[in-house]
Each structure stands twice: as structure tokens, then as C-alpha cells.
Amino acid sequence: MTFDLALVWGGLIAFAVLMYVVMDGFDLGIGILFPVLREEGDRDVMVNTVAPVWDGNETWLVLGGGGLMAVFPLAYSVVLTALYAPLIVMLLALVFRGVAFEFRFKDPAHKRWWDLAFCGGSVAATFCQGIVLGAYLQGIRMAGRNYAGGWFDWLTPFSLFTGAALLAGYALLGAAWLVMKTDGPLQARLFGLLTPLGATVLAAIGIVSVWTPLLNEAIAERWFSWPNIALLSPVPLLVAATAFALYRAIARRAEVQPFLLSLLLFVLAYAGLGISLFPHAIPPDVTLWEAAAPDASLAFLLVGALVLLPVILAYTGYSYWVFRGKVRPGDHYH
Amino acid sequence: MELDALLLSRLQFAFTVSFHIVLPAFTIGLASYLAVLEALWLWRGDEVYLQLFKYWLKIFALSFGMGVVSGVVLSYQFGTNWGPFADATGPVLGPLMGYEVLSAFFLEAGFLGVMLFGMDRVGRSLHFTATLMVAVGTLFSAFWILSANSWMHTPAGHAIVDGQFVPEDWWAIIFNPSFPYRLVHMVLAAYLTTAFVVGAVGAWHLLGRRSSPAVRVMFSMAMWMAALVAPLQILAGDLHGLNTLEYQPAKVAAMEGHWETRREAPLVLFAVPDMDAEKNHYELAIPGLASLILTHDRQGELQGLKAWPKDERPNATLIFWSFRLMVAIGLLMAALGLAGLWLRRGDALYQRRWFLRAAVWLGPSGFVAVLAGWITTEVGRQPWLVYGLLRTRDGVSPVDTPVVAASLLGFVVVYTLVFGAGFYYLIRLMRRAPEIGEQGPAIGEMSRAAGVSPLAALARGEQSR
Ligand code: HDD
Ligand code: HEM
Numbered sequence: 001m002t003f004d005l006a007l008v009w010g011g012l013i014a015f016a017v018l019m020y021v022v023m024d025g026f027d028l029g030i031g032i033l034f035p036v037l038r039e040e041g042d043r044d045v046m047v048n049t050v051a052p053v054w055d056g057n058e059t060w061l062v063l064g065g066g067g068l069m070a071v072f073p074l075a076y077s078v079v080l081t082a083l084y085a086p087l088i089v090m091l092l093a094l095v096f097r098g099v100a101f102e103f104r105f106k107d108p109a110h111k112r113w114w115d116l117a118f119c120g121g122s123v124a125a126t127f128c129q130g131i132v133l134g135a136y137l138q139g140i141r142m143a144g145r146n147y148a149g150g151w152f153d154w155l156t157p158f159s160l161f162t163g164a165a166l167l168a169g170y171a172l173l174g175a176a177w178l179v180m181k182t183d184g185p186l187q188a189r190l191f192g193l194l195t196p197l198g199a200t201v202l203a204a205i206g207i208v209s210v211w212t213p214l215l216n217e218a219i220a221e222r223w224f225s226w227p228n229i230a231l232l233s234p235v236p237l238l239v240a241a242t243a244f245a246l247y248r249a250i251a252r253r254a255e256v257q258p259f260l261l262s263l264l265l266f267v268l269a270y271a272g273l274g275i276s277l278f279p280h281a282i283p284p285d286v287t288l289w290e291a292a293a294p295d296a297s298l299a300f301l302l303v304g305a306l307v308l309l310p311v312i313l314a315y316t317g318y319s320y321w322v323f324r325g326k327v328r329p330g331d332h333y334h
Numbered sequence: 335m336e337l338d339a340l341l342l343s344r345l346q347f348a349f350t351v352s353f354h355i356v357l358p359a360f361t362i363g364l365a366s367y368l369a370v371l372e373a374l375w376l377w378r379g380d381e382v383y384l385q386l387f388k389y390w391l392k393i394f395a396l397s398f399g400m401g402v403v404s405g406v407v408l409s410y411q412f413g414t415n416w417g418p419f420a421d422a423t424g425p426v427l428g429p430l431m432g433y434e435v436l437s438a439f440f441l442e443a444g445f446l447g448v449m450l451f452g453m454d455r456v457g458r459s460l461h462f463t464a465t466l467m468v469a470v471g472t473l474f475s476a477f478w479i480l481s482a483n484s485w486m487h488t489p490a491g492h493a494i495v496d497g498q499f500v501p502e503d504w505w506a507i508i509f510n511p512s513f514p515y516r517l518v519h520m521v522l523a524a525y526l527t528t529a530f531v532v533g534a535v536g537a538w539h540l541l542g543r544r545s546s547p548a549v550r551v552m553f554s555m556a557m558w559m560a561a562l563v564a565p566l567q568i569l570a571g572d573l574h575g576l577n578t579l580e581y582q583p584a585k586v587a588a589m590e591g592h593w594e595t596r597r598e599a600p601l602v603l604f605a606v607p608d609m610d611a612e613k614n615h616y617e618l619a620i621p622g623l624a625s626l627i628l629t630h631d632r633q634g635e636l637q638g639l640k641a642w643p644k645d646e647r648p649n650a651t652l653i654f655w656s657f658r659l660m661v662a663i664g665l666l667m668a669a670l671g672l673a674g675l676w677l678r679r680g681d682a683l684y685q686r687r688w689f690l691r692a693a694v695w696l697g698p699s700g701f702v703a704v705l706a707g708w709i710t711t712e713v714g715r716q717p718w719l720v721y722g723l724l725r726t727r728d729g730v731s732p733v734d735t736p737v738v739a740a741s742l743l744g745f746v747v748v749y750t751l752v753f754g755a756g757f758y759y760l761i762r763l764m765r766r767a768p769e770i771g772e773q774g775p776a777i778g779e780m781s782r783a784a785g786v787s788p789l790a791a792l793a794r795g796e797q798s799r
């Protein structure tokens with residue numbers, strides 16, 4: 001077959017992870033914003049904006065992980081082992097975050113505690129995801145088909161920085177989502193948060209863009225050699241244009257555009273990472289083709305993915321549509 | 335045994351999967367039950383079914399949420415703790431789990447929001463569709479994950495290339511020899527688990543003189559399930575065991591506490607199998623009965639554990655007992671179901687206090703049987719990850735012992751705290767009897783006072799007798 005299954009799957013896994021990042025990104029962002037929005041009624045509204053959809057958002061994480069095992073088993077095995085500690089902490093944090101959705105309304109007497117679990121879970125999960133990203137970009141040491149590094153290889157200034165950067169990123173997504181879904185004084189406060197968050201995210205994107213090529217020569221080569229530098233220059237230019245449009249939209253008090261533009265910012269940053277890494281499944285050495293499962297596995301699952309993904313996107317869209325519109329204090333969806 | 339990364343990883347997997355499985359066992363059954371309740375409401379227009387639907391929907395929301403978060407943990411653990419296993423089996427097991435995500439998890443999650451909170455936002459038939467999709471999703475999920483699990487017990491349809499399992503025949507992989515039995519047995523187990531919880535809640539309110547049409551309907555429905563499904567489950571279990579005898583005879587020898595290969599093998603009722611001494615202590619047995627049950631011939635020959643080298647024997651001390659516990663619960667469940675049938679003749683079903691008490695006591699028995707069953711199945715697979723082909727010790731990730739110890743401790747602490755609170759909230763929801771005008775799960779309950787409105791309290795007072 002001339003059809004490059006490994007490449008197609010590389011694209012699909014990247015798509016699943018991107019879906020997860022932007023969709024659970026705004027859920028987690030809401031938790032990250034809890035410390036600055038302390039009013040109980042506000043918090044109820046914030047949680048209610050995502051209560052009907054968060055489970056679907058998190059399912060993309062399972063697709064990213066489970067799909068990886070099916071199509072790039074070597075990458076699944078080595079990367080998850082290498083990133084053991086941050087991943088386990090992330091999973092535990094997601095447990096807290098997930099149950100807090102239900103528990104904080106079930107137990108008014110301990111609502112403060114479950115708010116803390118929601119916020120702490122969101123912050124810890126995000127920080128760990130950022131660390132995972134940074135550690136992955138740095139590259140992973142292997143011997144044969146096994147992980148061969150130490151248990152704290154993932155802990156570097158760079159990965160801590162990407163952890164912090166992701167906190168700002170998700171907070172921006174969360175705030176922009178809430179601006180779209182709320183009104184009144186809560187919305188006004190959120191508008192006030194957008195500009196500083198947007199500026200922080202932009203700075204973080206800039207720093208990561210400079211730091212990554214310094215870490216790894218192949219990535220520097222990818223971006224700065226001729227003719228790549230000319231071909232790839234639209235990426236940073238688009239980031240700048242998006243940032244400017246975001247700034248204008250916030251100034252105009254637009255309700256929907258800030259969210260869409262923040263999403264676009266994420267997509268562009270993600271595309272930049274993809275350009276840096278391609279065609280590696282386990283940086284710095286193992287390519288997609290080396291890590292791929294046999295064609296029989298790739299083809300079997302691809303049939304299902306091509307048929308079911310459009311259906312999934314359709315009913316996910318339907319569910320968002322059912323719960324469209326502003327959420328107000330006292331709403332409880334029934 | 336040495337407390338190394340291997341043993342700790344096994345303990346961690348057993349701990350996290352055990353917490354997980356009790357939740358699906360309950361939600362698979364509950365999702366189907368909710369679909370039935372909603373269908374009955376739409377069809378007959380009787381408010382009682384709507385009342386019950388909304389009552390159990392709140393309980394479903396809570397358990398489903400806990401099921402999801404505990405499941406996500408599992409799907410990452412194959413990589414974190416069982417890396418070489420994931421690398422070797424990924425091409426075969428990965429697509430099965432991939433199909434689970436695509437066909438089941440998204441379906442459940444996509445329609446869950448509408449099912450829980452959408453009653454007034456979409457039409458009745460759309461809402462019913464959402465409930466149905468969630469129920470179907472849980473069954474699809476069971477289908478794929480049990481296929482994957484069964485393949486580890488009875489691998490088929492693959493080749494081994496450079497130490498990696500490579501798929502050759504997907505049909506043979508999915509419908510591997512033990513899968514149909516495991517699927518039927520587990521889905522029935524889920525239905526029974528739910529039926530006994532529903533029955534216990536009904537019985538508890540009947541005992542507390544909070545009888546109402548809704549309470550009687552739920553109790554009666556649960557007792558019908560017990561009467562019909564428990565005997566079926568015994569039959570399914572028997573067939574499952576025969577299949578296991580064919581493909582994993584060492585597991586059956588351990589379950590039965592048999593050491594010697596012999597004809598006319600006895601059915602051991604009580605014993606403490608001793609793995610080191612290779613014999614049973616305190617044995618009490620019925621001669622010839624095991625041969626009769628397992629080979630349908632008193633003279634049939636059964637292999638004993640000594641037929642396998644010591645390092646290929648599963649732990650008989652443990653699974654001899656876990657198996658007996660499950661079977662005992664199965665028999666008790668069937669007995670209760672049949673007693674219920676008997677009592678129905680005189681309309682005594684809702685009155686006999688001994689019967690109601692028994693139903694309350696058997697409430698959690700499904701969870702115990704499910705765990706006992708899985709322990710039998712999984713410990714009986716040892717020392718293999720993929721039966722006969724890949725050893726457990728060859729599948730573990732090269733993680734340092736202190737790191738795994740720390741993560742295991744983290745899971746124990748977090749799960750105890752979080753799921754402890756969750757189970758407490760579940761019990762609290764069940765202690766309240768369903769009311770007239772029962773509300774569905776509200777995510778923003780802040781606008782309603784915590785107490786019951788006077789009208790609802792009045793209505794409830796009128797109802798009970
Ligand atoms: C698709 C795979 C799969 C599925 C559906 C299950 N298991 Fe499993 N189980 C494993 C895959 C696995 C495993 C990864 O293969 C383990 C880890 C170590 C081992 O030997 O097998 C395991 C081990 C394992 C152990 C420890 C056995 C030992 O090491 O002595 C227990 C008690 C269970 N499992 C229990 C369960 C329960 C309660 C399940 C119900 C959901 C379950 N398993 C489903
Ligand atoms: C050990 C292997 C298992 C793994 C890796 C696993 C994985 C998962 C994951 C990732 C989820 C969350 C999905 C979401 O985000 O919506 C989940 C939930 C679920 N799992 Fe499992 N699971 C395992 C065992 C089982 C078994 C044996 C069954 C059924 C017989 C089962 C049935 C379900 C169901 C019905 C749900 C939906 C949530 C719920 O009902 O609580 N799982 N599982």
C-alpha cells in the first residue's frame with residue numbers, strides 16, 4: 001500500500017491531543033481561576049458552564065493515550081514510563097477535579113473543601129501536563145526498546161517553565177470561555193483578567209520558541225536553515241496577528257471572539273511544536289515509522305476512526321448546542 | 335515475597351482496577367435500568383416511573399463520575415507500569431481499547447450531559463434517545479474491554495514477530511475462546527449487582543414504613559431480576575468454568591484445590607490449600623462430585639496442580655476461597671429470587687420482614703461477588719500476562735521501587751479519601767425515599783433550600799401508610 005498509515009495516525013493522535021488540550025483546557029482553566037474568583041455564587045455559575053460537557057472533553061485524553069498504545073505502542077511504553085511521576089500526579093489530580101464537579105453540590109457543608117479539591121486538582125493536573133510537554137520536547141533516553149533514563153530526568157528548568165506557561169494558557173482559555181458563557185458583574189471581572197493573561201501567554205510562547213531551539217540542534221536546524229526560515233515565518237507572524245486581534249477584541253468587549261482567538265493562539269503554538277518535532281514519535285531519535293504498530297493494526301483502527309470520529313464530532317456539537325447560551329445564577333438545567 | 339517494583343506494580347494495578355470495576359458493575363446495570371424506567375414512563379405515562387427515573391438518575395450521576403475518573407487512571411497505567419507489556423501487545427490490544435474509546439466512551443460522555451440535565455431542554459423522545467445511547471455505550475464498553483481482557487487469557491488470531499504480538503485475524507482476536515463466556519457472565523453480574531442494590535434500597539424503605547408506590551415498584555422490579563437472572567448466572571458460570579477447564583486447566587485445579595491428577599476427583603468444600611507443602615489442610619470433600627460437575631462424568635479425569643512446574647502454578651490459597659465466595663453469593667442470590675417468587679402469591683412480598691431484611695443484607699453482595707470473581711480470574715492467570723506466552727515479570731516497566739511505592743501510597747490515600755466520600759454521598763442519597771415530584775440531578779442546587787418543600791412533605795405523608 002502506498003498510503004502512509006503511520007503518518008496518518010501521527011496526524012490523528014496529534015489531533016486528539018489538540019482536542020484534549022483546548023477542550024479540557026478551558027475546564028481546567030476554570031479551576032485555575034478559582035483563587036481570584038472567590039464568590040460562591042460565581043463559582044457555581046463557572047462550574048455549571050462546563051458540568052454537562054467536561055466528561056466528553058476528558059475523553060479526548062483517553063483517546064490520545066489509548067490510541068497511542070494501539071498505533072505507536074513503543075512510544076506509549078517508553079514515554080509513559082519515562083514520565084511516570086508527573087503522569088501519576090496528573091491522574092490523581094484529575095480524580096480530585098472530576099469528582100469535585102458532583103461532590104461540591106452534594107455536600108454544602110464541605111463545599112469549601114471540594115472547591116479546594118477542584119482548584120488544586122485543576123492546577124496540579126495542568127502543571128503536570130505542562131511538565132510532560134516540556135520533558136517530551138527535551139527528548140527521552142532509551143536503550144533498545146526500553147526507557148533508560150533516571151527517575152527525575154523530567155525535572156528541569158525548561159519543563160518547570162512549560163508547566164507554568166500552560167497554567168497561564170489554560171487560565172486564558174477558561175477566562176475567555178467564561179466571558180462567552182456569563183454576563184453581569186462576573187463577566188466584567190473576567191474581562192479584566194483577559195488582558196494580563198493574554199500578555200503572559202504571549203510572553204510564554206516567545207520564551208519557549210527561543211528556548212526550544214537552544215535545547216536541541218535539530219530543532220534549531222528545522223527553523224533557522226534556509227529555505228525553512230522563509231517557509232515557516234508565517235507561523236510567528238500569524239501568532240502576532242492573532243495576539244493583536246485578541247487585544248482589540250478585548251478592548252471592544254466582544255463576547256465570543258476572545259475565546260475563538262485564544263483557541264487559535266493554542267492551535268498556532270501547537271502547530272509550532274509539531275513543526276519542531278516532526279517526524280519524531282519519541283524525540284530525539286525514534287521516528288513515527290519506527291514506533292508504529294504493524295499495518296494490520298493501523299488499518300483496522302483507522303476504519304473505525306474515520307467512520308466514528310465525524311459521528312462523535314457531530315453529537316459532541318449537538319450536546320454543546322443543547323446547552324448553548326448564558327448560564328446565570330440559579331440556573332440548574334432542568 | 336520480595337517487595338520489588340514488580341510486586342508493587344501488581345498491587346497497584348489490582349488496587350486501582352478493583353476500585354474501578356465495582357463502579358462499572360453498578361453503572362452498566364443502572365444505565366439499562368434507567369432506560370427501562372424511562373421507556374415505561376413514556377409508554378404507560380405513569381408518573382411513578384418518572385419519579386423512580388429521577389431518583390436513580392442522581393445516584394447514577396455520582397457513580398458514573400467516579401467510574402470515569404478511576405477508568406482514566408487505568409488506561410494510562412499500561413504504559414506507566416507495564417511498558418514492555420504495552421509495547422508487545424499494543425498492536426493487538428490497543429485497537430480493541432481504541433474501539434472502546436471511539437464506540438463507547440464518547441457515546442456515553444456525549445449523551446451524558448443531555449441525559450442528566452437536558453430533560454427540559456430537548457423533547458421527550460430525544461431525551462430517551464440520550465438515555466438509551468448512554469446505556470448502549472456502557473454495554474459497548476464492556477464488550478471491547480472484556481474482549482481485550484479475554485484475549486490475555488485465551489490468546490488467538492496473532493503471530494509473534496520479534497517479541498511483538500502481531501494481529502493476523504481480527505475476528506479470531508475479538509471473539510477469542512473465553513470472550514463470549516466472560517461477556518455474558520460479566521454483563522449478568524452487572525445486572526445482578528444493580529438489581530440487588532435497588533432491591534436493598536426498596537426493602538430498607540419498606541422496613542422503615544416509608545412504603546409508597548415508587549418504593550414497591552422498585553422492590554418488585556428488583557426481585558423479578560433476582561428471580562430470573564440469578565439462576566441464569568449460575569448456568570453461565572458453569573459454562574464459563576467448563577471453558578476455563580479447556581483452556582486454563584491449572585486455574586481450575588487451583589480453584590478446586592486439586593493437587594493430584596486423578597479420576598473421580600472430589601469436590602472440596604472446605605480446605606486451606608498450602609502452596610509450599612503442595613497439599614490441603616483441614617479438607618472436607620464430597621467424593622467424585624468435581625469430576626461429575628466439570629466433566630459430566632463421575633469417572634472423568636481432572637489434572638491437579640502438581641501436573642505443572644512450581645513456577646507455573648497460580649496461587650490456590652487465594653482463588654480457592656475467592657471462587658467459593660462468589661459461588662456462595664450466587665446461590666444466595668438465586669435463593670432470594672426464588673423466595674420472592676413464592677411470596678408474590680400471597681402479596682406477602684412487601685410484608686415479610688425476614689425477607690426484607692435478607693434483601694437489605696444482600697444489597698452489597700453483587701460488589702463482593704464481582705471482586706471475588708475477578709480475583710479468581712486474574713490471580714488464576716498468573717504467572718502469565720498473556721497466558722502461556724508472556725510472563726508477568728517480563729511485562730513490568732523498569733521503574734525504581736521507591737517510585738512505585740510512592741505512587742501506590744498516593745493511590746491508596748487519594749482513593750480512600752475521594753471514593754470514601756463518594757460512597758458516603760451515595761448512601762445518603764439512597765437513605766432518602768423517592769418523593770412525589772422528585773427532581774433530577776441539579777448542578778446548581780443553591781437556589782433551592784436544602785430542606786424539602788412543605789408541599790412535597792405533605793404529599794409524602796399522605797402516601798405512606
Ligand atoms: C484488558 C486488560 C484487563 C482487564 C479488563 C482487567 N485486567 Fe486485571 N490485570 C491486567 C489486565 C486487565 C494486567 C495488566 O494484565 C495485570 C497487571 C499485572 C498482571 O499480571 O495482570 C492485571 C492484574 C490484576 C490483578 C492482580 C493479579 C496478581 O498480580 O496476582 C487483579 C486482582 C486484577 N487484575 C483484577 C482485575 C479486575 C477486578 C478487573 C475488572 C475490571 C480486571 N482485573 C480486568
Ligand atoms: C482493566 C482494564 C480497564 C481499563 C483500562 C478501563 C478503562 C476505562 C476508562 C479509561 C474509562 C473512562 C472513560 C471515560 O472517560 O468516559 C472507563 C470507564 C468505564 N469502564 Fe473501564 N476499564 C477497564 C475495565 C473495565 C471492565 C472490565 C469493564 C466492564 C465490564 C469496564 C466498563 C467501563 C464502563 C461501563 C465505564 C463508564 C464509566 C462508568 O460506568 O463508571 N471497564 N474504563
Ligand code: HEM
Binds near residue numbers: 515517527567665704
Ligand atoms: C454460582 C454460580 C457461579 C459460578 C459457577 C461462577 C463461575 C465462574 C467462573 C468459573 C469464573 C472464572 C472464569 C475464568 O477465570 O476463566 C467466574 C468469574 C467471574 N464471576 Fe462468577 N460464577 C458464579 C456466580 C457469580 C455471581 C453471582 C457473580 C456476580 C454477581 C459473578 C461474577 C463473576 C465475575 C465478575 C467474574 C470475573 C470475570 C469473568 O472471568 O467472567 N459470578 N465465575
